[in-house]
Amino acid sequence: MDLALLELASAAPAFAQSDARFYRRSDLICCGSWTDHPHAVIDRTQLRVYDLSSLDQTVMELANGKINFNLPMLPEALRRRAQGLEQRGWIIPCERGAEAGQLRTYPNHLILAIKWGITGRCNFRCRHCFVSAPDARFGELPLEDCLRIIHEMAQIGVQAVTLTGGEPLVREDFFRIVDELVKNNIQITMIATNGALVTDRLLDQLEARGCKPGFAMSFDGVGWHDWLRGIPGAEAQLMGKFELLARRGYYTTSAMTLHRKNLGVLRQTIHRLADVGVSYAIVNRMLDLGEWQKNGEGLTLSQAEIFRAYLDYLPQFFADGMPIRVTLNRILTLHRGSYDYEILPIKPPCSFADHPVCSDAHRVPMILGDGRLSPCIAIAGMDGMQEHFPDLTKVHLRDAIEHSRLFELTGTSIEAHQQANPKCMACPYHRWCQGGCPAQALEFDDTNYNGVDYLRCEFFENHWTDQILRRMQEISPQTHCTNLPADFPLGKE
DSSP: OOHHHHHHHHHSOGGGOTTOOEEEEOTTEEEEEETTEEEEEEETTTTEEEEOOHHHHHHHHHTEEEEETTOTTSOHHHHHHHHHHHHHTSEEEEOTTOOOOOOEEOSSOOOOEEEEEOOSOOSSOOTTOTTOGGGTTTOOOOHHHHHHHHHHHHHHTOOEEEEESSOGGGOTTHHHHHHHHHHTTOEEEEEEOOSTTOOHHHHHHHHHTTOOOEEEOOOOOTTTHHHHHTOTTHHHHHHHHHHHHHHTTOOEEEEEEEOTTTGGGHHHHHHHHHHTTOSEEEEEEOOSOTTHHHHOTTOOOOHHHHHHHHHHHHHHHHHTTOOSEEEETTTEEEOTTOSEEEETTSOOOOOTTTSBSOHHHHHSOEEOTTSBEESOHHHHTOTTTGGGOOBTTTSOHHHHHHHSHHHHHHTOBHHHHHHHOHHHHHOTTHHHHTTOOHHHHHTTOTTOTTSOOHHHHHHHHTTHHHHHHHHHHHHOTTOEETTOOTTOOOOOO
16 A cells, blocks of 8 residues: 555544444454564464465455544455454454554564473373473573563464473472463463363463463373373363362363273263363373383384274264264374364475475474473483474573574475485375474484484375275265375275
């Protein structure tokens, strides 16, 4: 829009039209500019990023509480687009002069959210802890450092955090951290906890601050939870905490980590989670990392064993009435009450030159208890990678994400990854695999973040997609894979 016209529209009197219409930018979005997203909106309710067209950008600039969108001088296309953005909830009608919120410019690439292990301490002794919390391997930052890091998050445009640990609720100053996040308009979307310290009083205190995060509490199998967590009575206690959260209207998720001892209770465990009100269950393969390297007792399942167990479980899920949303170890997502499903190794089309192999590692990194930055919790305990973790007690968060070796690695494009790995370049499935998972690749070489994900290779080379589709059709002709491309190569078993 012409600057002179903008100034004129801004100065126009409120009585210019009887049906004057003013807008302000919604508090549910963040509209700003990052180095890799120069004109973007973040929907804070869904934590999704949308790049703006030039017309969208103009509307967002004019939605400042001062511009009458019914002025004849404004183009009709702009007024129609304002109505569209109002329907999306990005702008809302207001009185003239209403506070509109800032349009911010951030001198860094977009970091959408952060998983923050606010302590390395824990009150449980889990046999498989990635970060060796039973021994507080990653320690705990003083409160002053935590408050400074929160300010640095706000300065780079971080919108949300997941609070984890160790066990985050063991910090005596937990609510000082919560208060500072609220003050800086950073959402707490999830608290990852073992559940032992979840009480009505804790929930009351969160709600008094306007917070109602989800809770992620792992449950490692009916009859096996106490064994894995190292605490007698942990299973019964956890079920009570899920029921408490359901009564209070909190969203809950739960992860089950499969090994040889609990494999036989997969169906029973998912059914139990549905019974206590859990919304989403994630089933993971146990990785030979962290504490499990010394406690695993030869119980780790191979990827092929896991896959066969999932094929066996599929008819049970539908026979049980599709009671809960379930993700099966980066293989499948099943939905509550639906015959639709997704095959997760098949990734959607994207620009290989611009898209990092793992967007989560690049957009949603993790801060460890000692203040170091890691791509994710699975990589946190890998000794071969830790030399690359920036130390936030020594460098600003902005410098850590823009100028560290770690984020050079996490920013590696799919194209660069394939060029560095001839096996990937030659693979007929490279368009859909797109490099796989760096954490899984590091299982084979813990010094090479951009190595080959051989578990993903196993999935495609053994034509597991074909087996899934066939099993689903055997269960019901109503089943439908919603993300299978028309040109995906099938029938090669």
